[in-house]
Amino acid sequence: AQSVTQLDSQVPVFEEAPVELRCNYSSSVSVYLFWYVQYPNQGLQLLLKYLSGSTLVESINGFEAEFNKSQTSFHLRKPSVHISDTAEYFCAVKETSGSRLTFGEGTQLTVNP
Amino acid sequence: GAGVSQSPRYKVAKRGQDVALRCDPISGHVSLFWYQQALGQGPEFLTYFQNEAQLDKSGLPSDRFFAERPEGSVSTLKIQRTQQEDSAVYLCASSPDTGPLNTEAFFGQGTRLTVV
Numbered sequence: 444a445q446s447v448t449q450l451d452s453q454v455p456v457f458e459e460a461p462v463e464l465r466c467n468y469s470s471s472v473s474v475y476l477f478w479y480v481q482y483p484n485q486g487l488q489l490l491l492k493y494l495s496g497s498t499l500v501e502s503i504n505g506f507e508a509e510f511n512k513s514q515t516s517f518h519l520r521k522p523s524v525h526i527s528d529t530a531e532y533f534c535a536v537k538e539t540s541g542s543r544l545t546f547g548e549g550t551q552l553t554v555n556p
Numbered sequence: 557g558a559g560v561s562q563s564p565r566y567k568v569a570k571r572g573q574d575v576a577l578r579c580d581p582i583s584g585h586v587s588l589f590w591y592q593q594a595l596g597q598g599p600e601f602l603t604y605f606q607n608e609a610q611l612d613k614s615g616l617p618s619d620r621f622f623a624e625r626p627e628g629s630v631s632t633l634k635i636q637r638t639q640q641e642d643s644a645v646y647l648c649a650s651s652p653d654t655g656p657l658n659t660e661a662f663f664g665q666g667t668r669l670t671v672v
Contacts, residue, residue: 447598475659486560487599487647487663494659533598539656542587543612546598 445470445536449547457555458526464519464550466534476517477535477544478508487533493517504528529554558582560664562648568670569638577633577667581650587658588631590623591647593666599647605631606654638671645669 450465468474478490491502498510508519517534534547561580569575581588587606591599592615601615607628616623620639625631635642645668649661 449598479663484665486665487649489660489662492659535598537658542604542606542655542658543589543601543615544591544599544661545601546591548596548598 445474445538445545447534447536447545447547449534449550451550452548453551453553455553455555456524459523461522462520462524462528462552464532464534464552466517466519466547468515468517468534468536470515470536470538473539474536475539476508476510477537478502478506478517478519479533479535479546481531481533481549483530490519490532524552524554526554526556528552560648560650560662562646562664562667564667565665566668566670568672571640571671572637573671574634574636575638575669577635577646577669579631579633579648579650579664581629581631581648582652582662583629585650585652585662587651587654587661588625589649589651589661590631590633591649592617593645593647595644602633602646635669638669640671643669643671 446469448467476493479487480490493510501507531549535544563578590602593599603623604612605625620636622634645666647666648664651661
């Protein structure tokens with residue numbers, strides 16, 4: 444079984460500041476790692492994913508996450524946030540041979556002007 | 557449409573009432589998932605279909621919950637004798653692949669169920 448812990452339930456930041464949303468996972472088998480974003484009244488959207496290869500993965504809107512196997516972490520970072528990044532962010536894992544996603548409890552990112 | 561469609565978007569049910577929630581996955585997607593998202597929580601897995609076969613229903617919280625996908629496309633999640641603790645957003649997701657190739661799930665907007 445897998446579990447995901449998102450260490451911060453709420454992260455308030457000012458516009459153009461850097462941000463890090465923390466995610467730790469636990470699994471006895473190989474996993475894929477994901478970050479999903481949920482804007483108000485919308486469905487979950489995939490932000491980025493780690494499958495294999497380079498441990499640093501990037502999204503098209505400036506977010507990046509680094510897979511750290513020794514620390515079992517997959518923290519999400521952005522060097523400069525915008526008001527439009529305000530949303531709930533979910534970290535998730537999936538066994539490489541499985542199908543279901545296991546989600547963390549989410550981090551509400553609020554970007555203030 | 558091009559995305560996963562769920563209906564209704566909102567449902568209010570009286571305690572004890574039966575409800576049916578519908579999911580139209582992306583055309584051609586083999587895998588279909590149902591998740592339950594309680595207020596302030598992350599989504600939790602309910603059940604998984606590969607085409608019409610329900611391969612995993614270990615996340616269904618009780619025998620009041622039943623899901624089907626008879627023709628391998630549209631799926632229905634049915635909840636019998638609803639209870640207040642069933643109040644949540646029910647999310648449907650689909651994926652074109654299975655198993656190790658299943659690396660991206662596309663989610664619908666969800667159905668918000670409120671049991672009063």
